[in-house]
Amino acid sequence: MISFFLALIDEPNDKEKFIEIYNHYKNMMHRKAMCILHNTALAEEAVQESFLKIAKNISKISSPVCSKTASFIVIIVRNTSYDILRTENPNDSVPLDDDTFVSSNVEMPDIDKVFSNIGISFVLDIINEMDNKYRDALALKHLYGYNSSEIAKLLGITEKNAEMRIYRAKAILKARLEENGYAVK
Amino acid sequence: MPLSRGANERLWDAVIKEALIESMNRELDETEQNIEPHNFSSQFEHNMNKLIKSMGRKEKAQTIGKVIGKFAVTAATVMGIMFCGLLTQQEVYAAVGNVIRNIFSTHDKYTYQGSSENMTFDDTIRLGYVPEGYELRSVYYMGNGNLLTYESKDGHNLYFDYSFAENSSITIDNETHSYKEIFKNNKLYYFYKSELDDLNTLIWFDGKYEYSIDAQISEDEIIKIAENIKSSK
Numbered sequence: 001m002i003s004f005f006l007a008l009i010d011e012p013n014d015k016e017k018f019i020e021i022y023n024h025y026k027n028m029m030h031r032k033a034m035c036i037l038h039n040t041a042l043a044e045e046a047v048q049e050s051f052l053k054i055a056k057n058i059s060k061i062s063s064p065v066c067s068k069t070a071s072f073i074v075i076i077v078r079n080t081s082y083d084i085l086r087t088e089n090p091n092d093s094v095p096l097d098d099d100t101f102v103s104s105n106v107e108m109p110d111i112d113k114v115f116s117n118i119g120i121s122f123v124l125d126i127i128n129e130m131d132n133k134y135r136d137a138l139a140l141k142h143l144y145g146y147n148s149s150e151i152a153k154l155l156g157i158t159e160k161n162a163e164m165r166i167y168r169a170k171a172i173l174k175a176r177l178e179e180n181g182y183a184v185k
Numbered sequence: 186m187p188l189s190r191g192a193n194e195r196l197w198d199a200v201i202k203e204a205l206i207e208s209m210n211r212e213l214d215e216t217e218q219n220i221e222p223h224n225f226s227s228q229f230e231h232n233m234n235k236l237i238k239s240m241g242r243k244e245k246a247q248t249i250g251k252v253i254g255k256f257a258v259t260a261a262t263v264m265g266i267m268f269c270g271l272l273t274q275q276e277v278y279a280a281v282g283n284v285i286r287n288i289f290s291t292h293d294k295y296t297y298q299g300s301s302e303n304m305t306f307d308d309t310i311r312l313g314y315v316p317e318g319y320e321l322r323s324v325y326y327m328g329n330g331n332l333l334t335y336e337s338k339d340g341h342n343l344y345f346d347y348s349f350a351e352n353s354s355i356t357i358d359n360e361t362h363s364y365k366e367i368f369k370n371n372k373l374y375y376f377y378k379s380e381l382d383d384l385n386t387l388i389w390f391d392g393k394y395e396y397s398i399d400a401q402i403s404e405d406e407i408i409k410i411a412e413n414i415k416s417s418k
């Protein structure tokens with residue numbers, strides 16, 4: 001009975017988890033936001049908005065301090081910062097995502113043929129060189145298990161845009177593989 | 186034997202996942218070097234405190250069980266006795282009856298035990314009166330509550346926040362604040378006067394929302410603000 005009660009006490013609730021995340025990552029988040037916004041007040045706004053998104057998804061975060069959580073937070077603060085940047089500079093020609101996208105799958109080449117000749121490092125290079133907006137959407141789907149609707153809310157975009165970004169990320173990967181002779185038969 | 190299309194897709198998903206992990210870790214290594222602590226503004230800290238306070242409204246029973254171990258004097262009976270004359274008035278009875286004030290050594294904690302089920306959150310509530318020189322600077326929508334910041338010409342901030350009272354709690358320092366209950370126009374206000382920096386706090390409930398105002402203004406001014414909140418709905 002006592003050990004059960006103690007186990008309940010040892011398990012951090014969402015609020016404590018959030019406080020731990022806040023204390024551990026706020027400076028990193030501010031730095032990330034400053035790299036994009038170059039303005040302390042806007043960076044604080046970005047950090048604040050990011051924490052609001054994190055709070056809404058806190059139940060999906062299992063460990064408050066780990067690389068997986070840190071990466072998730074980087075994605076959130078980066079996209080929130082770009083969102084604020086777009087709001088502050090509406091006249092800058094930032095290309096808008098196509099909202100008429102119709103969801104479809106990307107057929108990838110045979111994986112055994114690809115990896116018998118090149119390793120995962122090639123795929124890693126493609127992922128690293130990818131535009132952040134595609135890589136972030138892909139990460140939220142594949143690493144964190146979010147669906148398009150949830151990704152849209154986290155990134156501040158429409159659900160169509162979220163689907164499109166995931167599609168384009170895979171399309172980029174496929175195109176680079178085809179450039180190296182690994183087309184789908 | 187060639188892989189099926191489904192198997193090929195699943196393997197690619199696994200490879201992409203692995204590559205993403207590597208890529209994210211690489212970015213983290215670059216980001217986390219030599220991070221200097223940032224001195225966040227008082228408004229940021231205030232907003233974050235409000236956000237943290239707004240969490241845990243739906244904490245499960247076992248989390249509440251954690252608090253039981255720390256015990257405290259519950260002032261619910263005291264409040265009931267002091268305001269027994271109000272219990273004949275239906276509206277105030279509901280508010281007082283559901284508000285429990287726990288007094289700890291370092292802080293007071295107000296817990297509201299009622300239901301906001303099937304209620305729609307009104308995000309148009311604003312201050313109908315503000316002291317001279319104050320203007321609305323920002324509205325921070327937190328989902329189940331709003332935080333409004335008003336700023337004066339000489340840089341003082343006035344914070345007004347409200348949220349659903351259901352299963353909520355408000356915590357307030359009682360070590361550096363003196364406490365006073367004010368009953369006015371069928372409402373019970375809890376007033377905390379700062380003994381350090383003149384940042385006074387007023388808290389109240391109306392059966393649906395909990396409200397608080399934090400500002401460096403007098404008791405009379407803060408009550409006047411509370412008496413004049415308005416909604417455009």
